[in-house]
Amino acid sequence: MKFSTRAIHVGQEADPATGATIVPIYQTSTYTQTAIGEHKGFDYSRTVNPTRVALEKQLASLEEARFCSAFASGMAATAAVLNLVSAGEHVVVGDDLYGGTYRLFSKVLERYNVTFSYVDMTDAENVRAALKPETKLLWVETPSNPLLKLIDVAAVAALKQPGQLLAVDNTFATSYFQSPLALGADLSVYSTTKYLGGHSDVVGGAVVTDDASVAERIKFHQNAVGGVPGPLDAWLVMRGLKTLALRMREHARNAQAIAEFLASRDDVAAVYYPGLAAHPQHELAKRQMRGFGGMVSFLPRGPESRVFEIAKRTKLFSLAESLGGVESLVCHPARMTHGSIPKEDRERRGVTDSLLRLSVGIEDADDLVADLRAALDGSR
Numbered sequence: 001m002k003f004s005t006r007a008i009h010v011g012q013e014a015d016p017a018t019g020a021t022i023v024p025i026y027q028t029s030t031y032t033q034t035a036i037g038e039h040k041g042f043d044y045s046r047t048v049n050p051t052r053v054a055l056e057k058q059l060a061s062l063e064e065a066r067f068c069s070a071f072a073s074g075m076a077a078t079a080a081v082l083n084l085v086s087a088g089e090h091v092v093v094g095d096d097l098y099g100g101t102y103r104l105f106s107k108v109l110e111r112y113n114v115t116f117s118y119v120d121m122t123d124a125e126n127v128r129a130a131l132k133p134e135t136k137l138l139w140v141e142t143p144s145n146p147l148l149k150l151i152d153v154a155a156v157a158a159l160k161q162p163g164q165l166l167a168v169d170n171t172f173a174t175s176y177f178q179s180p181l182a183l184g185a186d187l188s189v190y191s192t193t194k195y196l197g198g199h200s201d202v203v204g205g206a207v208v209t210d211d212a213s214v215a216e217r218i219k220f221h222q223n224a225v226g227g228v229p230g231p232l233d234a235w236l237v238m239r240g241l242k243t244l245a246l247r248m249r250e251h252a253r254n255a256q257a258i259a260e261f262l263a264s265r266d267d268v269a270a271v272y273y274p275g276l277a278a279h280p281q282h283e284l285a286k287r288q289m290r291g292f293g294g295m296v297s298f299l300p301r302g303p304e305s306r307v308f309e310i311a312k313r314t315k316l317f318s319l320a321e322s323l324g325g326v327e328s329l330v331c332h333p334a335r336m337t338h339g340s341i342p343k344e345d346r347e348r349r350g351v352t353d354s355l356l357r358l359s360v361g362i363e364d365a366d367d368l369v370a371d372l373r374a375a376l377d378g379s380r
Contacts, residue, residue, distance in 0.1 A: 003062065004373060006247045010055030011238075014147060023054045047223045051231040055238045058195075059206050062175040062241070063188055067215030068208045069222045070234060071231045074171065074191025075100055076227035077205030081167050081187055082137070083221045084214070087113040089136040094121040094151060095349050096144035099338035101169070107340075122281060124155040131159065139285045140185075141169040142178075142288075146333045146357040147350050148272040150281030157184025165214065171195070171324075176248045177291040181210055187218075191236045194324030195294070197249055202236040204229045247326065250362040251294025257365040258358060258372065259296050267376060272297040295323060296358045297333075304353045306379050307332065311356065313375035316368055323359035328368055331357045 001009065015024055026049055033039040042048055050071050060068035071077040078101055085091060093105065095118040105116050119126040121140060138160065142151040157166050167187040168180035174195045180188045190196055192204035209215050222228060229237070252275070259273035271278075274285035275292030285292060300306055310330075311319050317330040321337060330336055334353045338346055346352070360368065 006061040007058065007244055008242050010061035011054040023051060023166065023235065023238065026050045027231055030368065033216045042171075043217070044228045045231070046228055047228050048154060049228075049231050049234070052229060055229075055234040055241075056206075057240055058238055059175075059190075059192075059197050060208055061071075062244075063179055063181050063210075063211040065181055065188075065208050067210065067212065067218075068206055069215070069218045070192070070229050070237075071205035071207070071222065072229050072233070073203050074189075074193060074205040075104060076225075077189050077191070077207050078104060078169075078224070079227070080207055080218050081139075081189055082109055082114070083225075084087055084165060084217060085109075085114050085136045088134060090117065090132050090134045091137045091139055092116075092127060092130045092135060093118050093139045093151070094141050094144055095119055096147045096149050096351070097139075097141050098145045098169070099333070099340045100112040101139075101141075102338075103340040111217045121151045121156065122149055122157060124152060126158050127156055131164075132160070135161075135164055135270045138164065138166045139169070140166065141172070143172045143285075143293060143295065144288070145172065146281070146295075146331075146338065146355065148172075148274055148295060148297060150274055150279075150284045150288065152284055153180055153183035153185055160184075162212075167352045172293050172295050173289055174244065174248055174293075175208075176245050177252070177293055178289045179328040181208070183288065186211055186214060192240075193322060195248065195251070196241055196244060196324075197237045199236075199245065200322065200325035200327065202233050202240075204237050205235050247362055248291060248294070251360060252291040254362065254365045254368060255294045255296050255358075255360040256292065258360050258368060261369045262298050265376065267301045267380065269299040269301045271299075294360045296360055298356055298358070299354050300356065300379070301350070302380075307354050307356055309379035313378050314371055315374075316363060316371040317358060317375075323357075326360070326362050328358040328361035328363060331359070333357050 031042040056068040117130040165186045168185040188208040189204045263271045
């Protein structure tokens with residue numbers, strides 16, 4: 001079966017009890033057992049829940065993998081992957097990454113004697129130079145948040161030594177546009193809050209792998225720590241995934257139009273979007289991805305006050321955290337999604353106070369362009 005068919009059918013069999021076509025929301029914490037040690041595969045919903053199992057099968061199938069563990073948030077999923085790293089071990093991280101991930105690494109895990117090296121992974125030689133004997137994990141975001149850098153997953157995977165794992169945060173691209181496991185990654189990590197849920201009405205995360213031993217350790221962490229989604233949350237993500245292919249095509253089509261519009265203006269200093277020929281990793285994007293995604297970042301010319309004015313003037317682009325919903329959003333990373341990164345570190349990496357990030361929705365592209373044009377013109 002191809003992608004869209006798997007999204008609708010894998011894990012979505014009719015309910016055996018009633019024949020319900022749609023997987024039920026099994027809103028239960030516990031399950032009646034026929035005898036001590038005898039049950040139908042379900043004992044307690046932190047450990048396993050039928051709605052969550054259906055979602056995990058669906059998510060795994062979209063990367064043609066065997067294993068998935070769903071979590072209560074993208075950060076819970078990230079923490080599960082980092083649980084594969086022990087005290088005294090080392091992680092190599094791309095230097096452009098989500099602020100919440102940086103906060104977890106720098107403010108939580110460093111307290112447990114896990115060390116991190118942040119490098120520009122657009123050059124694989126920087127990754128090679130950062131590897132140490134104690135390196136356990138390589139953490140990649142591609143495209144990265146918020147500068148839309150592309151990392152060559154296959155090139156980074158080729159650098160791994162025995163015992164090292166490669167995890168790719170695939171939230172921006174989704175499994176529709178990019179398949180990290182097929183490129184050599186060991187784990188694909190998602191905030192299902194974003195494109196996979198797709199409607200800004202649920203928070204969740206997931207880890208997908210085809211490695212049975214890694215999957216067992218992730219599943220153990222899922223149960224032991226308990227950061228699992230409730231059945232309604234799992235059901236909402238499952239519903240969103242059924243239209244993922246349709247939505248991602250529209251997100252990408254609109255984002256391309258927005259990026260080209262912004263690039264044509266003399267009052268915009270830079271546009272970050274891998275679908276533009278001017279993007280430094282455009283050729284890599286064409287090889288590694290099946291589409292360029294729905295995220296666009298840009299630098300308006302002028303004082304920082306102009307950035308605030310643009311964000312206030314948009315009507316269709318709501319000023320909000322998060323991304324990946326059907327509605328368009330505008331975000332100021334320095335004060336919102338990346339506020340936990342120290343200012344000097346942010347600016348050194350290019351996340352300045354003048355940067356705006358757009359999550360381009362699936363509204364009519366002409367309306368979105370008109371909205372940005374009015375905001376840009378009015379803020380001069």
